[in-house]
Amino acid sequence: EAQVTQNPRYLITVTGKKLTVTCSQNMNHEYMSWYRQDPGLGLRQIYYSMNVEVTDKGDVPEGYKVSRKEKRNFPLILESPSPNQTSLYFCASGLAGGGEQFFGPGTRLTVL
Amino acid sequence: RKEVEQDPGPFNVPEGATVAFNCTYSNSASQSFFWYRQDCRKEPKLLMSVYSSGNEDGRFTAQLNRASQYISLLIRDSKLSDSATYLCVVRGSQGNLIFGKGTKLSVKP
Numbered sequence: 001e002a003q004v005t006q007n008p009r010y011l012i013t014v015t016g017k018k019l020t021v022t023c024s025q026n027m028n029h030e031y032m033s034w035y036r037q038d039p040g041l042g043l044r045q046i047y048y049s050m051n052v053e054v055t056d057k058g059d060v061p062e063g064y065k066v067s068r069k070e071k072r073n074f075p076l077i078l079e080s081p082s083p084n085q086t087s088l089y090f091c092a093s094g095l096a097g098g099g100e101q102f103f104g105p106g107t108r109l110t111v112l
Numbered sequence: 113r114k115e116v117e118q119d120p121g122p123f124n125v126p127e128g129a130t131v132a133f134n135c136t137y138s139n140s141a142s143q144s145f146f147w148y149r150q151d152c153r154k155e156p157k158l159l160m161s162v163y164s165s166g167n168e169d170g171r172f173t174a175q176l177n178r179a180s181q182y183i184s185l186l187i188r189d190s191k192l193s194d195s196a197t198y199l200c201v202v203r204g205s206q207g208n209l210i211f212g213k214g215t216k217l218s219v220k221p
Contacts, residue, residue, distance in 0.1 A: 033208065033209075040213070041213065042211060042213030043156070043211040043213075043214075045208060045211075048208050050207060056208075090156070094209075097207065099144055100146075100158040103156050103157070104155060105155055106153075106155055
């Protein structure tokens with residue numbers, strides 16, 4: 001089944017404790033992206049990647065890191081999480097230049 | 113001006129009603145436009161692409177007005193299952209997708 005998977009789906013952590021949210025797609029898509037969604041602010045792009053070893057900042061990259069060592073994986077790293085990073089996070093993938101992005105089920109992160 | 117702007121709603125309509133959502137975008141060079149649908153606490157999913165000539169998919173019609181930098185989505189004969197948030201999406205100059213904040217639709221019996 002073609003899909004985008006994210007892990008974990010839910011995470012409660014404390015300020016400053018490094019964490020990684022994994023994202024994997026099995027559709028051989030070049031493009032992958034991370035978003036956060038907050039009430040009243042909509043979906044905001046954190047980072048995106050047009051292909052392996054190519055990453056670019058989105059609208060809200062501060063406090064996040066990403067890497068794209070393989071085509072299928074695009075992990076999101078929070079080196080020192082803070083409470084303002086409490087949010088719902090979505091990973092997405094798509095063909096380069098294509099319109100449709102396929103989203104993962106989301107990761108609900110709470111930073112205490 | 114924000115890159116993609118939508119009326120946040122909510123739009124509360126009875127079953128069977130026709131409802132229209134509007135969206136404006138700021139980058140006149142944008143070439144690709146889409147509508148996504150997001151159910152509560154779920155991931156967004158592509159509803160339809162928006163073509164220059166306008167396009168229709170069943171009860172859904174999407175239109176593009178490049179001169180006014182305006183996109184619309186029309187839903188005819190609303191169903192309870194149409195209740196969701198509708199996201200206007202524009203492809204940015206870097207190839208990334210830029211999402212509007214969404215318009216919430218609630219269809220009541």
